[in-house]
Amino acid sequence: MQPTSGISEGKFDYKAGKLIKVRAVFEGDKIKDIKITGDFFLHPEEKIEEIEASLRGKRIKEIEETLRESMGGAEYAGISPEDLTYAITEAWKRRK
Amino acid sequence: MDLRVIFDTKHRAYWNMGFDESLLAHLDEIGPTLRLYGWEPPAVSIGYFQSMEEEVNVDKAKELGVDLIRRITGGGAVYHKYELTYSIVLPAFKGRILDSYRVIDMAIIKALKKLGLEAEHHGINDVIVNGKKISGNAQTRKYGGLLQHGTLLMDVNVEEMFEILRVPEEKLKDKMIADVKHRVTSLKSEGVDVEFEELQKLMAEGFQEALNANIYEEDVPQKIYDYAHSLEVNKYATHEWNFRR
Numbered sequence: 001m002q003p004t005s006g007i008s009e010g011k012f013d014y015k016a017g018k019l020i021k022v023r024a025v026f027e028g029d030k031i032k033d034i035k036i037t038g039d040f041f042l043h044p045e046e047k048i049e050e051i052e053a054s055l056r057g058k059r060i061k062e063i064e065e066t067l068r069e070s071m072g073g074a075e076y077a078g079i080s081p082e083d084l085t086y087a088i089t090e091a092w093k094r095r096k
Numbered sequence: 097m098d099l100r101v102i103f104d105t106k107h108r109a110y111w112n113m114g115f116d117e118s119l120l121a122h123l124d125e126i127g128p129t130l131r132l133y134g135w136e137p138p139a140v141s142i143g144y145f146q147s148m149e150e151e152v153n154v155d156k157a158k159e160l161g162v163d164l165i166r167r168i169t170g171g172g173a174v175y176h177k178y179e180l181t182y183s184i185v186l187p188a189f190k191g192r193i194l195d196s197y198r199v200i201d202m203a204i205i206k207a208l209k210k211l212g213l214e215a216e217h218h219g220i221n222d223v224i225v226n227g228k229k230i231s232g233n234a235q236t237r238k239y240g241g242l243l244q245h246g247t248l249l250m251d252v253n254v255e256e257m258f259e260i261l262r263v264p265e266e267k268l269k270d271k272m273i274a275d276v277k278h279r280v281t282s283l284k285s286e287g288v289d290v291e292f293e294e295l296q297k298l299m300a301e302g303f304q305e306a307l308n309a310n311i312y313e314e315d316v317p318q319k320i321y322d323y324a325h326s327l328e329v330n331k332y333a334t335h336e337w338n339f340r341r
Contacts, residue, residue, distance in 0.1 A: 040170060
């Protein structure tokens with residue numbers, strides 16, 4: 001049974017162009033904490049911390065819009081807002 | 097374009113990454129600069145976005161005397177031992193970063209041609225020979241300039257590499273080793289026997305041709321070494337930096 005409220009953890013490794021690894025803590029359907037690692041490219045690199053921060057407190061259904069905004073203006077390869085939305089959603093589906 | 101070349105020797109990982117960043121930070125003063133170097137003791141570098149603990153068996157690396165370091169560039173984990181590494185700092189190109197890999201990778205392709213190997217750019221950031229990866233490259237843009245560093249494998253020992261690098265599932269380790277052996281090659285595997293110093297010269301010529309540059313040898317001012325040392329000690333050798341993700 002997947003919990004519908006309370007704290008849960010989910011992880012998912014997604015081989016997009018490169019490998020994207022999502023490790024997340026959920027509170028109900030909100031992202032409480034998230035770490036995105038992998039061998040992708042994102043310029044400027046420091047943007048990753050902003051992207052992670054932008055996701056904290058957001059509901060699962062808000063991820064894609066949040067990422068379109070927080071990844072806007074960045075150049076990336078092996079990772080995109082769509083890839084990351086998919087990876088986080090899969091981590092959510094697998095939460096324990 | 098004039099291109100300064102530093103024919104460097106083998107250094108510790110922390111110095112190597114500190115020196116590369118210092119060169120980039122002083123691009124305005126020193127101009128376009130290419131450094132050709134190696135790693136001693138061997139090291140694993142991970143990409144900016146990777147997790148050290150997820151990528152590397154940290155205890156095993158310690159036991160084997162392999163240094164661990166996080167790069168300021170993205171991309172994957174690299175075992176640095178049997179290779180020549182280059183770093184180049186240039187004013188940032190116009191256009192997409194990802195397209196500029198192709199331009200700089202041409203230098204490696206030209207160097208390989210001098211050794212009788214037909215190489216080509218592959219994917220985002222690789223150079224391949226006979227369908228196998230021989231060089232991986234990563235770039236960042238900071239301080240108003242561009243830094244690209246990358247490797248040219250002189251030899252490869254996949255078993256040794258996977259003693260230190262983690263695999264997703266231990267039971268699949270043998271299969272992964274076999275896969276990597278199919279996907280990665282080296283100068284030695286391609287039948288090329290060349291000394292480190294000779295390869296440095298050929299790489300410098302490759303850059304000269306690919307970038308249409310006039311190369312010259314000249315040391316950089318002391319302050320570039322001083323800043324590199326400061327980065328070595330205060331950033332690249334720290335647990336805080338290397339284990340931050």
